[in-house]
Amino acid sequence: MRIVTWNINSVRLRLASLERLFAEAAPDVVCLQETKTVDDSFPRGRIAELGYPHMAIRGMKGYNGVAILSRLPIEPLGGRNFCGRDDSRHIAARIDGRLDLHCLYVPAGGDEPDPEVNEKFAHKLGFLDEMAEWGGELRRGGRPAMAVGDFNVAPLETDVWSHKQLLRIVSHTPIEVEKFTRAQTAGGWVDTTRHFIPPAEKLYSWWSYRSRDWDEADRGRRLDHVWATPDLVPALLGASILRPVRGWEQPSDHVPVIVDLGG
C-alpha cells in the first residue's frame, strides 16, 4: 500500500498536477492539505474518474482544508477541532479496515516567534500541545495508525538548509521543535521518512516561492511528515520525497512525501 501526503496549495488550481501524481506515483491513498475550497466545490467527480472514488474531505472558504483520497474502501472517522476551532485542519479515515489514517495541517504560525505578541504562533504552539494529548489518547486505543501532513515544523538540523540561520525562524525554533518532539513521543510515533533516509542526510519537502531559483538556492525545509505507530514498522517497505514535483508547471511550494507498506 502506497500512502502519499501533499500540501497541494489549492486542489482546484492544481488538479492537473494531482492527476500527474496519480499517474506517475500510483498511490493507493493521497492525503491533501491546503485544499482551500468548501466541500461543495471540491473536484470529487474528476478525482473519482481518475480511480480514487473513496474520499473524506473537510474544507472551508479560502483557507486550510484537508482531504483523504483513496482507491481502496475507507470508513470516514470525521475530524477533530484542535484548539476549539472548526478550521478544517484534521480529518481521518480507516483505510481498507487496516489502519486509521489521520491527515493534519498544523498552523504555520506567522513570522514572529513570540506567543506573547503573535497570536498565530501561540495557536501553533497550542496545536502542537494538543497533538501530544491527542496522540496519547489514540495510543491507548491500540489500533494501527498513521498521522501525516504538513506539520510546519522542521525538527532536525538536517531538515533545514541552515540550522544556525533558521534558529529564530518560525518552523525551526527550539520551542517548536521541543513541542513537536513531545507530540511525537507522546503518540509513540515513528518518523517513517527518517526510518529509511538517514538523519545525517539533508532532506526537504518545501521550498519557498520567494526565490528566483529554488533548485539552485536549495533553501528548503522538511515540513511534511509521515508518522506511524510501532506496530506498522515491520510492514514498512520504503519512504521517499518527490523533489521533482517542485519543478512541475505552476507548482505547489510543498512536494509529496511517500511511504510504502507491505503485507
Added chain:
DNA sequence: ATGGTTGAGGTTCAA
C-alpha cells in the same frame, strides 16, 4: 534589515 512569490477572493490576508 529587508524583500522576495503565490492563492483565494474580493479591494487584503495567510503562507
